[in-house]
Amino acid sequence: MTRLDGGEETAESAVSPNGPRAVLLESREVPLGGIRAMEVHRLLPQRDLPMVGAWCFLDRFGPQRTVMRVEPHPHIGLQTVTWPLEGDVHHRDVLGNDVLVRRGALNLMTSGAGISHSEYSVGEDATPLDALQLWVALPESRRHGIPAFEQHESLPTFTLDDAEVIVVMGELAGTTSPATAHTPIVGAEVTFVDSGKTTLPLHPEWEYAIVGVFGDAEVDASDGERTTVSSGLLLYLGVGRTEIDIASSVGGVFFLLGGEPFDDEIVMWWNFVGRTHEEIVAARDEWESQSPRFGHVPGHGEERVPAPPLPHVRLTRRVRRL
Numbered sequence: 557m558t559r560l561d562g563g564e565e566t567a568e569s570a571v572s573p574n575g576p577r578a579v580l581l582e583s584r585e586v587p588l589g590g591i592r593a594m595e596v597h598r599l600l601p602q603r604d605l606p607m608v609g610a611w612c613f614l615d616r617f618g619p620q621r622t623v624m625r626v627e628p629h630p631h632i633g634l635q636t637v638t639w640p641l642e643g644d645v646h647h648r649d650v651l652g653n654d655v656l657v658r659r660g661a662l663n664l665m666t667s668g669a670g671i672s673h674s675e676y677s678v679g680e681d682a683t684p685l686d687a688l689q690l691w692v693a694l695p696e697s698r699r700h701g702i703p704a705f706e707q708h709e710s711l712p713t714f715t716l717d718d719a720e721v722i723v724v725m726g727e728l729a730g731t732t733s734p735a736t737a738h739t740p741i742v743g744a745e746v747t748f749v750d751s752g753k754t755t756l757p758l759h760p761e762w763e764y765a766i767v768g769v770f771g772d773a774e775v776d777a778s779d780g781e782r783t784t785v786s787s788g789l790l791l792y793l794g795v796g797r798t799e800i801d802i803a804s805s806v807g808g809v810f811f812l813l814g815g816e817p818f819d820d821e822i823v824m825w826w827n828f829v830g831r832t833h834e835e836i837v838a839a840r841d842e843w844e845s846q847s848p849r850f851g852h853v854p855g856h857g858e859e860r861v862p863a864p865p866l867p868h869v870r871l872t873r874r875v876r877r878l
């Protein structure tokens with residue numbers, strides 16, 4: 557097992573380009589939301605790990621008491637996956653959707669070429685809030701298309717050994733989420749109500765990671781050597797595995813991410829996923845000029861999140877170095 561603390565160390569480059577891995581990565585704290593500070597822990601992208609399958613971004617909001625006010629802002633080239641752990645998130649978008657997403661339900665927004673939306677907590681006062689927000693990079697065939705929005709309040713669940721599994725996106729153990737996915741992928745919440753163990757079947761050609769949410773997960777990722785994956789940690793498993801053994805001594809919740817390694821190298825900046833520097837610059841200009849590409853979110857006035865200044869260097873594609 558390799559441990560990278562805060563992204564400060566350089567991964568060994570002598571490893572084979574593909575194969576199983578057991579690399580534990582830590583979240584970093586990110587300021588978000590303008591005036592009101594929110595506690596956000598970012599697990600993806602990492603400097604040496606831009607993606608896991610098509611998953612290219614993962615933030616954990618909380619657990620905390622806060623007022624969430626993420627004003628209208630744009631996205632291109634991705635799907636946003638909002639998975640509340642506690643508290644409700646009020647979503648409004650340019651398509652006219654105005655919904656609450658609750659614990660157990662999935663909000664899935666597909667930007668295609670461009671969309672804008674806002675995300676608030678409910679009410680004016682600080683409220684308990686904890687959620688995962690993930691992004692899925694769209695493949696070439698879908699990323700220039702029209703925006704779309706889905707909410708799924710009933711997701712497939714099953715019991716596997718001592719674990720309860722909810723398939724949020726994609727497919728695990730032959731069970732498939734109804735949410736629209738554009739590449740072979742999985743996002744699943746796995747819960748040990750008490751101590752126990754399970755063996756998850758994996759596709760050897762997919763890469764996977766395990767994200768700690770609550771409690772502990774002991775993952776047997778390198779021939780009997782167990783790695784503890786608790787909150788704020790992501791264990792990258794690489795490809796080439798047919799299964800993974802996971803146990804918990806006190807109960808716990810973790811999130812399994814996986815998918816076919818993404819074909820394209822992406823350029824990611826702010827809320828945009830593209831393939832070139834120029835695409836990102838164009839999207840930024842269109843948001844700043846209030847172009848119809850992103851439209852106006854009904855229910856909002858002039859409030860919007862301004863794009864940050866571009867860096868003084870060209871945006872470059874990110875590659876996996878683990």
Ligand code: MN
Pocket residue numbers: 629631636673827
């Ligand atoms: Mn967003």
